[in-house]
Amino acid sequence: MEDISVIIVSLKKKLALLLSLFFVVFMVSFQFAGLVISTIKDDLLPEGAKLVYVSPLEIMLLKMKIALFIGLFFIIPFILIFAVKALMKRNMVTIKVKKGPLFVVSVVALISFLAGVSYAYFIMLPLFIDYLYLNAAASGVVATYSIFSFISFAVQASLIFGLVFETPLVLTTLTRLDIVQYQTLVTYRKHIYVICLIIGAVITPPDIVSQMMVGIPLLIFFELSLIIVRIVGKGKKKDKT
Template identity: 80%
Template sequence: MNSFMEDISVVIVSLRKKLALLFSVFFILFMISFQFAGLIISTIKDDLLPEGAKLVYVSPLEIMMLKMKIALFVGAFCLLPFLLFLAVKALMKRKFVKIKIRKGPVAIVSFFALLSFLAGASYAYFIMLPLFINYLYLNAAASGVTATYSIFSFISFSVQATLIFGLVFETPLILTLLTRYDIVQYETLVKYRKHIYVIFLIIGAIITPPDVISQMMVGVPLVIFFELSLLIVRIMGTGKRKK
């Protein structure tokens, strides 16, 4: 009994240290991101706001809350690699984990993960968002309505869409790793393909405004990257069953 309580105490102390470390790193990232939040707002306004549209703020604290939200998002995304590193390091110390991880493959996977995220974020920021925002603006202008956006809603939507598409473009890499280590079976993905399509469309409806075009601009890339993932998995095979 005493031995068990000592083990629990060691785990709690270790967990407390890791949480304190994560909080400290996140706080530093948050403060750094907050310093650049104004530049991010100005850049998004210059790049995405249609000519003739106006941004307004509707409450005294709106700009401050917007900067904090941007810093929160950026800080959390910058913290993800460090969080994954700690998680993998902790799992590798457990005897029940049999997956061997080498530095070479980890570096390659990290490189392609970063490349995929940048590709997705670039697609959202330079292709999807300008088309979508201009479409809505022209729609409003054709109805004789003056476009006036809340700065909090406009910038928040732009930042969220950019980060979400960065994650969407990670789909091929994630599914390839899951099937490679037999965490998910290729046959299971093929069997429930239609169900997964429906889930993608629901996701597109949830994270976008109630507009068919915007929903399709999220759902279609998800479907395309899912099919690309299946093709990659089929070519490469899965680790254990291939052997």
């Protein structure tokens, strides 16, 4: 068994590497955050609506939030790699990871994430925001959005949908590795529905429209995942029978 001091030193090195990567990405992203804000404003702000800032530090905090999101999403793959390697090294998991399938899964994961972000940014958000704006305008209300709330909503929604689009890949991979069985997913389908709606409520603002905007796509992608898993997600045990 590994000496505890060796494990602590290894963890410190990995933590230092992750923090260094995060800091570098954060600083670079912060420099381009203004361009991100300007682009989102030009693309998504309805004609006639206005953006205002309600506190002196709002723009600075918004840039930091965007850079924080980018930094965190950049280091997540490294965290997963370190975690899997640590578990395999200590024989806590018996999964053999081959470079070929791992590369394919990584590429599909990246494509799925970008597809989700693109869907949210170019299709869903323009329709959703325009609908809300026209609905408010029809009531005689002038749309004046806080720049922090508006840009944060657009960024968060895009990133969330990027993760939602990963659902089929995640469930297919888990079933292929015999970590989760297809029949288990079917058996606990109703429970998973509730979990999806709870996730939608937790990661969105406290209004029913935003919650459904995330919860319903999660349900749809879960059902899509079940179809894909049924076709290609058979685990090794099933393959042997």
